[in-house]
Amino acid sequence: MENNSDIETRKPPVATTGILGWCRQHLFSNWVNSFITLLVIYFLYQLIPWFLDWSVFSADFWTNYKGELIVDRTFCSRVADPEGDHGACWAIIIVRFYQFMYGFYPSEQVWRVNLTYFLLVVALLPLLIEKIPGRKHLIKFTIVFPIVAFILLYGGFGFQVIPTNKWGGLLVTLVLGVFGIAIAFPLGILLALGRRSQLPVISMFCTLFIEFIRGVPLITLLFFGMVMLPLFLPEGLNLDGLVRVLVAVTLFQAAYMAEVIRGGLQAIPRGQYEAAQSVGLSYWQMNRKIILPQAIRISIPSIVNTSIGLFKDTTLVIIIGLLDLLGIGRGALADATWMGLSNEVYVFVALVFFIFTFSMSRYSLYLEKKLKTGINMGAD
Amino acid sequence: MSDNSIISLQNVNKWFGDFQVLKDVNLEVKKKERIVVCGPSGSGKSTMIRCINRLEEHQEGKIVVDGIELTGNLKNIDSVRKEVGMVFQQFNLFPHLSVKENITLAPIWVKKMPKAEAEELAMKQLEIVKIPEQANKYPGQLSGGQQQRVAIARSLAMNPNIMLFDEPTSALDPEMIKEVLDVMVDLAEGGMTMIVVTHEMGFAKTVADRMVFMDEGKIVEEASPDKFFNNPESDRTKLFLSQILHQ
Numbered sequence: 001m002e003n004n005s006d007i008e009t010r011k012p013p014v015a016t017t018g019i020l021g022w023c024r025q026h027l028f029s030n031w032v033n034s035f036i037t038l039l040v041i042y043f044l045y046q047l048i049p050w051f052l053d054w055s056v057f058s059a060d061f062w063t064n065y066k067g068e069l070i071v072d073r074t075f076c077s078r079v080a081d082p083e084g085d086h087g088a089c090w091a092i093i094i095v096r097f098y099q100f101m102y103g104f105y106p107s108e109q110v111w112r113v114n115l116t117y118f119l120l121v122v123a124l125l126p127l128l129i130e131k132i133p134g135r136k137h138l139i140k141f142t143i144v145f146p147i148v149a150f151i152l153l154y155g156g157f158g159f160q161v162i163p164t165n166k167w168g169g170l171l172v173t174l175v176l177g178v179f180g181i182a183i184a185f186p187l188g189i190l191l192a193l194g195r196r197s198q199l200p201v202i203s204m205f206c207t208l209f210i211e212f213i214r215g216v217p218l219i220t221l222l223f224f225g226m227v228m229l230p231l232f233l234p235e236g237l238n239l240d241g242l243v244r245v246l247v248a249v250t251l252f253q254a255a256y257m258a259e260v261i262r263g264g265l266q267a268i269p270r271g272q273y274e275a276a277q278s279v280g281l282s283y284w285q286m287n288r289k290i291i292l293p294q295a296i297r298i299s300i301p302s303i304v305n306t307s308i309g310l311f312k313d314t315t316l317v318i319i320i321g322l323l324d325l326l327g328i329g330r331g332a333l334a335d336a337t338w339m340g341l342s343n344e345v346y347v348f349v350a351l352v353f354f355i356f357t358f359s360m361s362r363y364s365l366y367l368e369k370k371l372k373t374g375i376n377m378g379a380d
Numbered sequence: 381m382s383d384n385s386i387i388s389l390q391n392v393n394k395w396f397g398d399f400q401v402l403k404d405v406n407l408e409v410k411k412k413e414r415i416v417v418c419g420p421s422g423s424g425k426s427t428m429i430r431c432i433n434r435l436e437e438h439q440e441g442k443i444v445v446d447g448i449e450l451t452g453n454l455k456n457i458d459s460v461r462k463e464v465g466m467v468f469q470q471f472n473l474f475p476h477l478s479v480k481e482n483i484t485l486a487p488i489w490v491k492k493m494p495k496a497e498a499e500e501l502a503m504k505q506l507e508i509v510k511i512p513e514q515a516n517k518y519p520g521q522l523s524g525g526q527q528q529r530v531a532i533a534r535s536l537a538m539n540p541n542i543m544l545f546d547e548p549t550s551a552l553d554p555e556m557i558k559e560v561l562d563v564m565v566d567l568a569e570g571g572m573t574m575i576v577v578t579h580e581m582g583f584a585k586t587v588a589d590r591m592v593f594m595d596e597g598k599i600v601e602e603a604s605p606d607k608f609f610n611n612p613e614s615d616r617t618k619l620f621l622s623q624i625l626h627q
Contacts, residue, residue, distance in 0.1 A: 269472075271468060271470050274435050274468065275473070275534075277433075277435065277461065278435065278466040279465075279485070279535065280458065280461045280538060281486060281489060282490075285489050289485060289489065294476050
């Protein structure tokens, strides 16, 4: 290797770049890889056209194949004409769409739910977009949003009270999911710090709490909230059913969140604590400014993972009689006028859940990317 | 404790489990004095200086810093930490904050300094350590030598009376050691009270008022640099010096 400086930089060989190069490298690098690629292509070829045909091209929406408006299951093309080649009958979703979204919330008051959904988006904006103008003021709104949402949804302050047994569908799913995650997150941080505390009483209490809650299935906690919690409360004080479930879901989520964040805390080198202490930061300043920002950054994938888990676990409330999205779906199927359309209902419910969980997962990827560019560039 | 001591360690003992790391350590440091501590690894030199700002707790004896005794009293610990700056072997910069934010953090939160004033102060400190142009970068984008100089600036921003250096150049590439030592020499010439744990004997000879040699948790020898390097008393010191000076 004499005269290194004389060697010019060349472009890479053609076969390793471009679409062709990519395909060769990733799809057909050897015969096992090629075989799997072909197999997958075959299955996709079988599956996608069939599903599109079933769900869109041959499906009924408002009317059936004869052009009649569908009012019950007998009008569905695939029920009325079993010999024919008909797809899904989405009329069950369309007819019951209101229930799927709001449960039995009175329709003249439903603008309150819609307004809450809109405000939820506003409250999420400063968390989603860092460079939004007026972020500081929006954050203030995000913090008071739960109270605003409660008043809007439940009532009081001049609004008609809508008892929670009228709530249902996506509304219940979102209330449990959003409130559960939003309350569990700070609670989880406190529990994680508590478990690592130098003070034995606090550390023992937090450890016991986390271990107990984690050691019990969520269903058990839900039953506990529903059946046993009222026994412990003083006579006359009757907590709302949804609140009791929310407490159970939140505590459950907080315990998991605490362990996830504790994992992040353990990854922070001791030197960070020492540097923070040596410049004179107090315990809370150190955690707020130095330790937690780094620990939470590391744990974002796991935090989102447990949050998605919780969001889906809210469907368990069906067991204690709350009608969330899935519960409304099962209710629709139990109705004689729509019996037998379970495919449509479950596909729809799955799709709604997927939209929410997939957005959460994308958001976590976006966060990871954004934070990676912020720190640890270059060296290390 | 003599009257003009700013740091005083009296019969300090410390154990890690059953292992005794500090054995009856006595050390008096006067104001503006520069002490260089050396000794083989595991001799307790880092532990000793970490006791001075209570990153480690001593179990027996008495440590007084600027008239404040270090006990379990959290208020005392806080006041001592405001007096004492520390620079670590591994820099320990905050990786999620920019260089400027690393420096302004403590003045803003501990001293409640207005942000603009703190930023001005940070730029002044960065001038002192000769890297003002790096203010808006993140620690991960800097070389080791630059990171260590930021760490020094971060400590200086709290305007400490005493600076502790725990092997500040041991994690650096040879090329970068000089830039950090230069900053430390400037600091010494400016009259800062310093305790430096280091094996940079050239630095020790030019800067130190007094050398402290430790082995197995004890202070074996304390002497002026001249006497320490040319005419050490104990055989252990002679052995140590022959090993590090004639590699």
